[in-house]
Amino acid sequence: MKARDKPAGQKVKSILDRYQRDPGMLVSVLQDVQAEYNYLPKKSLAQVSQGLDVPLTQVYSVATFFKAFSLKPRGRHIINACLGTACHVRGAVRIKEEIERELDIKPGETTKDFKFTLETVNCVGACALGPIVIIDGKYSGQMKTDRVKTLLESYD
Amino acid sequence: MAKRKTKRLSSPQELEALRESIIKDRDPNQTCIVICGGTGCLALGAQEVIAAFRREIEKGGLEKKVDIRITGCPGFCERGPLVVIKPKNILYQQVKSEDAAEIVSETVKGNIVDRLLYTDPDTGQKITYEHEVPFYKKQKRLLLGDNSNIDPTIIEDYLALGGYAALSKVLFGMSPEQVIAEVKKSGLRGRGGGGFPTGVKWETCRQAQGNTRYIICNCDEGDPGAFMDRSLMEGNPHSVLEGMIIGAYAIGGHEGYIYVRNEYPLAVKNARIAIEQAEEHGLLGKNILGSGFDFSVKISRGGGAFVCGESTALMASLEGKVGEPRAKYVHTVEKGLWEQPTDLNNVETWANVPLIIKNGADWYSKVGTEGSKGTKIFSLVGKINNTGLVEVPMGITLREIIYDIGGGIPGGKKFKAVQTGGPSGGCIPESSLDLPVDFDQLTKVGSMMGSGGMIVMDENSCMVDIAKYFISFLEGESCGKCVPCREGLKRMGQILTDITEGKGKEGDIELLERLSAAIADSSLCALGSTAPNPVLTTIRYFRDEYEAHIKDRRCPAGVCKELITYLINEEKCPGCGLCVKVCPVEAITSMGKKKPVVLDQEKCIKCGACYDVCNLDAVIKK
Numbered sequence: 001m002k003a004r005d006k007p008a009g010q011k012v013k014s015i016l017d018r019y020q021r022d023p024g025m026l027v028s029v030l031q032d033v034q035a036e037y038n039y040l041p042k043k044s045l046a047q048v049s050q051g052l053d054v055p056l057t058q059v060y061s062v063a064t065f066f067k068a069f070s071l072k073p074r075g076r077h078i079i080n081a082c083l084g085t086a087c088h089v090r091g092a093v094r095i096k097e098e099i100e101r102e103l104d105i106k107p108g109e110t111t112k113d114f115k116f117t118l119e120t121v122n123c124v125g126a127c128a129l130g131p132i133v134i135i136d137g138k139y140s141g142q143m144k145t146d147r148v149k150t151l152l153e154s155y156d
Numbered sequence: 157m158a159k160r161k162t163k164r165l166s167s168p169q170e171l172e173a174l175r176e177s178i179i180k181d182r183d184p185n186q187t188c189i190v191i192c193g194g195t196g197c198l199a200l201g202a203q204e205v206i207a208a209f210r211r212e213i214e215k216g217g218l219e220k221k222v223d224i225r226i227t228g229c230p231g232f233c234e235r236g237p238l239v240v241i242k243p244k245n246i247l248y249q250q251v252k253s254e255d256a257a258e259i260v261s262e263t264v265k266g267n268i269v270d271r272l273l274y275t276d277p278d279t280g281q282k283i284t285y286e287h288e289v290p291f292y293k294k295q296k297r298l299l300l301g302d303n304s305n306i307d308p309t310i311i312e313d314y315l316a317l318g319g320y321a322a323l324s325k326v327l328f329g330m331s332p333e334q335v336i337a338e339v340k341k342s343g344l345r346g347r348g349g350g351g352f353p354t355g356v357k358w359e360t361c362r363q364a365q366g367n368t369r370y371i372i373c374n375c376d377e378g379d380p381g382a383f384m385d386r387s388l389m390e391g392n393p394h395s396v397l398e399g400m401i402i403g404a405y406a407i408g409g410h411e412g413y414i415y416v417r418n419e420y421p422l423a424v425k426n427a428r429i430a431i432e433q434a435e436e437h438g439l440l441g442k443n444i445l446g447s448g449f450d451f452s453v454k455i456s457r458g459g460g461a462f463v464c465g466e467s468t469a470l471m472a473s474l475e476g477k478v479g480e481p482r483a484k485y486v487h488t489v490e491k492g493l494w495e496q497p498t499d500l501n502n503v504e505t506w507a508n509v510p511l512i513i514k515n516g517a518d519w520y521s522k523v524g525t526e527g528s529k530g531t532k533i534f535s536l537v538g539k540i541n542n543t544g545l546v547e548v549p550m551g552i553t554l555r556e557i558i559y560d561i562g563g564g565i566p567g568g569k570k571f572k573a574v575q576t577g578g579p580s581g582g583c584i585p586e587s588s589l590d591l592p593v594d595f596d597q598l599t600k601v602g603s604m605m606g607s608g609g610m611i612v613m614d615e616n617s618c619m620v621d622i623a624k625y626f627i628s629f630l631e632g633e634s635c636g637k638c639v640p641c642r643e644g645l646k647r648m649g650q651i652l653t654d655i656t657e658g659k660g661k662e663g664d665i666e667l668l669e670r671l672s673a674a675i676a677d678s679s680l681c682a683l684g685s686t687a688p689n690p691v692l693t694t695i696r697y698f699r700d701e702y703e704a705h706i707k708d709r710r711c712p713a714g715v716c717k718e719l720i721t722y723l724i725n726e727e728k729c730p731g732c733g734l735c736v737k738v739c740p741v742e743a744i745t746s747m748g749k750k751k752p753v754v755l756d757q758e759k760c761i762k763c764g765a766c767y768d769v770c771n772l773d774a775v776i777k778k
Contacts, residue, residue, distance in 0.1 A: 027456065062478055066458075066461050067459065068458075085380045097763060123419075146769045
């Protein structure tokens with residue numbers, strides 16, 4: 001949110017400078033841009049392309065190849081449902097489906113009010129806690145379907 | 157402890173002098189409360205526990221008497237947050253912030269808090285010391301053992317344990333060829349999954365023609381259910397870094413990269429701190445320890461693509477391109493990153509290197525089997541009592557890992573299979589549990605060592621569903637460059653989905669086998685060529701389950717939604733109404749107190765919420 005108050009482009013420029021405009025650091029640059037804006041705005045892609053001197057097509061292909069990137073604005077809260085193997089054998093799919101039902105969105109989608117974006121992740125390495133749901137970096141372990149609603153309601 | 161002023165070390169003597177002064181300043185008998193700050197324990201609330209201990213120490217004015225150390229993962233994630241009282245090694249498990257006051261006051265008095273000790277489920281006895289807990293007893297923790305002695309953000313902790321002595325030894329006492337010979341002699345094989353002899357890889361890279369050579373540490377641990385690399389990078393980053401610098405010296409490289417998953421924020425952070433500290437101490441950068449050898453390391457964060465664990469894809473990603481693999485007619489040790497000779501090793505492989513140099517190849521190769529030396533870290537997860545990281549000597553049997561260390565299957569359920577090697581591996585049935593675990597034995601039964609994920613499944617796991625899970629995972633992760641992988645996995649996924657939805661046909665199993673052979677033969681990289689393994693091994697060992705799905709339209713494990721029905725056991729249902737509340741589609745109706753509820757099959761979406769919420773086994777799956 002803060003990023004939007006700054007003059008457009010300033011933030012991206014300082015990120016580019018942080019990596020000495022090294023074209024090999026494209027993925028890292030895009031990660032930092034996304035951390036700033038919550039997604040990759042179209043304008044920023046062009047700026048990254050110019051700043052690193054790599055074709056816009058390459059920036060676009062990298063931005064769409066890696067799962068971590070989103071070209072669409074995401075919600076205020078990012079839900080990551082872990083679908084790693086350990087969570088899967090402990091019923092992670094049913095947890096994911098319950099979230100889908102509660103919010104009426106599929107993975108990769110954002111609720112209309114921009115409150116939640118649902119994403120899935122293939123293992124965060126906290127397998128002892130499976131099935132696990134992470135909201136804004138906070139882990140909720142040993143999830144059960146009937147706890148999903150309460151968990152989601154605790155966010156505003 | 158007084159804060160030491162950082163001084164750039166410019167000779168091995170200065171390193172030893174610093175080490176001596178660190179050790180001299182430390183009292184080995186000083187009480188130290190060690191709290192696990194690894195991702196697993198943090199997820200269980202370790203942050204609050206740490207804060208509570210800090211408050212208690214401050215409140216009691218005990219700063220001089222009792223130290224606190226926040227460490228990486230000691231492995232016993234199931235029982236976290238973990239607290240160990242050193243030097244006695246008293247293990248407290250599932251510690252909450254409310255427990256901090258009692259632990260601190262009793263520890264100062266020299267007492268033990270019985271209620272927080274681990275109870276042996278077999279004997280019912282409390283166990284006081286960490287090393288006596290069955291989970292740790294059969295392990296051989298050459299790599300992970302140091303995790304609880306090190307605060308990963310404090311280089312002095314690593315130095316006090318002899319850190320960077322191996323680096324000093326090679327820089328001032330060994331030629332690069334001697335280092336390579338030592339690593340070759342140790343029998344170390346790549347821990348990332350391939351199992352290629354590390355020394356041979358280094359030698360080829362050293363001999364390759366190029367303007368420069370790159371050294372890469374692969375910490376893109378994409379296998380779902382595996383987290384050993386993360387724990388090493390989080391808990392002991394300097395050991396990985398030291399291994400890399402030694403490797404760089406042996407190979408003749410001056411630039412290195414640590415490629416780490418962005419899903420591992422703590423590993424990224426600790427690796428970054430370790431690099432800064434090593435640079436400040438003159439252990440990394442220009443003229444390391446005054447030897448004239450230069451080596452620098454950068455961190456690159458992955459973008460969440462499983463295929464980037466493959467070496468050529470990883471290197472493409474490092475060049476700022478899409479992570480697509482290329483054919484390896486020319487190996488990356490000859491032409492890798494930016495077309496230059498590149499040596500890529502996995503985190504665990506690098507962490508083994510300082511041990512080998514410090515103790516010698518002969519010492520190292522005493523551990524393990526004929527073809528696989530040393531230890532291997534596995535992440536033991538799934539339907540297992542003691543979820544966590546285990547480090548065992550190569551050659552230990554699966555049965556020992558699962559039953560003696562892992563404590564068996566929860567809830568008295570029956571073991572069905574263990575999946576090793578991640579999505580490229582296979583499922584191993586009970587009949588092979590006495591198999592000694594090493595690179596070659598696991599391959600013989602159709603699976604592989606992989607990076608070390610070990611997922612245990614019980615009678616409630618459906619093997620067709622597992623095969624479908626891995627294929628759909630790999631279908632999603634296929635980069636799409638080559639047709640057999642991109643299209644072949646899609647077709648396999650469709651067939652498996654049909655089978656799990658009760659639409660399987662006679663001949664589907666054979667078709668899966670034929671497709672598997674074609675994909676394995678013709679895919680460009682290892683993602684595709686090993687992708688059929690989970691399907692092939694489940695067919696090989698659990699063919700009857702496939703047949704039950706296809707012929708009888710039945711899922712014996714009760715997992716596949718389309719093939720099961722939820723029913724109410726009227727004898728057991730007291731009509732409490734819990735299930736009525738959780739049902740998202742109002743398919744369950746209450747019939748009044750003490751009368752069993754009624755489930756409308758027409759409305760039921762088989763979400764399983766009622767099954768989860770009922771503690772009386774009154775909801776059954778059929």
